[in-house]
Amino acid sequence: MEQYQPPDRTSWLTHDGSDTDVVVTSRVRLARNVAGIPFVSRCVPTDLRGVMELAEQSLLRESIAPGMTWVPLHQLSQLDRQVLVERHLISGQHAKGELPRAVAISNPDESLSVMVNEEDHLRIQIIRPGLALQDAFKRIDAVDDDIESRIDYAYHPQFGYLTACPTNVGTGIRLSVMLHLPGLKLANEIEKVRRAAQAMSLAVRGIYGEGSEASGDMYQISNQTTLGKSEHDLLDQFENQIIPQVIEYERVARRSLLEKRRVFLEDHVYRALGVLRNARLLKADEALALISHVRLGVALGLIEDVPVRTLNELILVSQPGHLQRTIGREMDQAERRIQRASLVRERLAPARPNGA
Amino acid sequence: MEQYQPPDRTSWLTHDGSDTDVVVTSRVRLARNVAGIPFVSRCVPTDLRGVMELAEQSLLRESIAPGMTWVPLHQLSQLDRQVLVERHLISGQHAKGELPRAVAISNPDESLSVMVNEEDHLRIQIIRPGLALQDAFKRIDAVDDDIESRIDYAYHPQFGYLTACPTNVGTGIRLSVMLHLPGLKLANEIEKVRRAAQAMSLAVRGIYGEGSEASGDMYQISNQTTLGKSEHDLLDQFENQIIPQVIEYERVARRSLLEKRRVFLEDHVYRALGVLRNARLLKADEALALISHVRLGVALGLIEDVPVRTLNELILVSQPGHLQRTIGREMDQAERRIQRASLVRERLAPARPNGA
Secondary structure: OEOOOOOOOOHHHOOOOOOOOOEEEEEEEEEEOEOOOOOHHHOOHHHHHHHHHHHHHHHOOOOOOOOEEEEEHHHEOHHHHHHHHHOOOOOHHHHOOOOOOEEEEEOOOOOEEEEEOOOOOEEEEEEEEOOOHHHHHHHHHHHHHHHHOOOOEOEEOOOEEOOOOHHHOEOOEEEEEEEEOHHHHHOOOHHHHHHHHHHOOEEEEEOOEOOOOOHHHEEEEEEOOOOOOOHHHHHHHHHHHHHHHHHHHHHHHHHHHHHHOHHHHHHHHHHHHHHHOOOOOOOHHHHHHHHHHHHHHHHOOOOOOOOHHHHHHHHHHOOHHHHHHHHOOOOOHHHHHHHHHHHHHHHHOOOOHHHO | OEOOOOOOOOHHHOOOOOOOOOEEEEEEEEEEOEOOOOOHHHOOHHHHHHHHHHHHHHHOOOOOOOOEEEEEHHHEOHHHHHHHHHOOOOOHHHHOOOOOOEEEEEOOOOOEEEEEOOOOOEEEEEEEEOOOHHHHHHHHHHHHHHHHOOOOEOEEOOOEEOOOOHHHOEOOEEEEEEEEOHHHHHOOOHHHHHHHHHHOOEEEEEOOEOOOOOHHHEEEEEEOOOOOOOHHHHHHHHHHHHHHHHHHHHHHHHHHHHHHOHHHHHHHHHHHHHHHOOOOOOOHHHHHHHHHHHHHHHHOOOOOOOOHHHHHHHHHHOOHHHHHHHHOOOOOHHHHHHHHHHHHHHHHOOOOHHHO
């Protein structure tokens, strides 16, 4: 059975980017289909294999990205698939099922990934740390052109790119920004974000997309429809209007907490650090919530000895799939709670004076 | 205004005693009244002053205890009275009111205290760390004889010592053992203790006597009536039957948790330590509850770098009166929470390697 070996330096974990106090990642995704082959839901296995061959040939090229890795999902263990979901490289839906499907990943930065035979034949994604939608769009546009020079896309002169789901028809683009909003959460003002997003027909979801809860005060804002809007209007709306507004809401909430309820805030973030450094049992959700509070403390300069990068890594490593891969074996939920706590304690251990 | 300066080395905080893993303190109290003077509730001020004079002369003697200190309560600030209540040297009732009343305290060990003009003219108390009722009784019996050689007690040949409340008539004795029962609490078996106590007509109360909740998993077991029972029967019942049985219940519960739910237990005690070492706001009740969990961890050898003495001191210093005395000024509740957390952090700070 194949394995996907996640690299150490995934680009969005590095935390080098714009507005990373609030914005964790920016993602741009394009939905594309191969002309002359039915949409995935209507494909027979021969069609799916045809798409796989075409994609493998077109994607594993230096001109797309150096180090592109081809991962045939249907040959992967459930655990490895889960790891890819947790890394935001494939969707939960793409992880399921045994029909021919794959993901091509740029290794080692994982910034580019292309799901093959998910809902559409190709779903191209660029992920970047911080607020970087324009940058991500430029990159994905180049990748898209490169692929299009080899694959004939299903395209309609009036509607644009044709996709399996009508909400993607047109540009086939989805912009998605993952925001860390603990200040608005603590101030009970998350509703403000939902209203602002709703007014612009945007979706607000949890850390793992549709149907997931907003664990760890992480919220994804993304567009719901594409038809009739140019990529540039959408990018402008996101990067220059909605996201800066939410960032400002969050920063105002944090500043206000810092000015008016400083001790409450310190108590909140230090208790979280104290529990993470001492717990012997940690559920995934609790870990996320506590890491979120510590992340807030670090962003506000209240906690100084914990790098944000460590916290971003812990968010990932706390997930069931990553935890099992890190420990090196499959574990039931009870054992995972023990190992999660142990791993978190180890990574957050306070630095000893004199380097001891 | 007078002040009572609590000594550094109160005997029951030292934690040197028998069964101190479960028993915090043993107390014996005698209720006595002066013959020929009405009970306190029917006294006129002249009577009260008469009792005060008589008591001061009789109690401040080397033969009673070295370093006896006379504290006229009606001249004390509310804060100082509260400190005495928290140290178990006077009752909450005795702290109230402006009529002539006092407490005589053996300084610096505070093991002997005599309340003057509480419900009875004299309420003599011996407090000892651990299970030491026989020992405490021997000591209080000698003190009682010494006082009786100077004061004519109200005594009835048939009923025994006469007291204001009929439940104390006879020997006037009350035995009281403060138990730390976190194991039974965690195992949901406190009801066992209540049933055992009820079967022997004993009262089970919280850390600060009648009406107080069992904060910090501390429970006081004491006799409710005295008439018709000799001191020796009562002592035997307490020290050789009921208390050893409760101690055994608690130890079995702890062992069982340690064997069957070790990680749960470790999680429980270490989280408590983590919160105490990191919180910036602590309510008195929460502090007690967390200290209780750490105390359990220390008793079971799970936590090694915290002395029980420090925890016993923190239980006391977390109380509102002591906290204000320690910080050196009166504070409202909000400020107390900040200072309590700060003081707890300081006292529980982990030892630095290399003595730094």
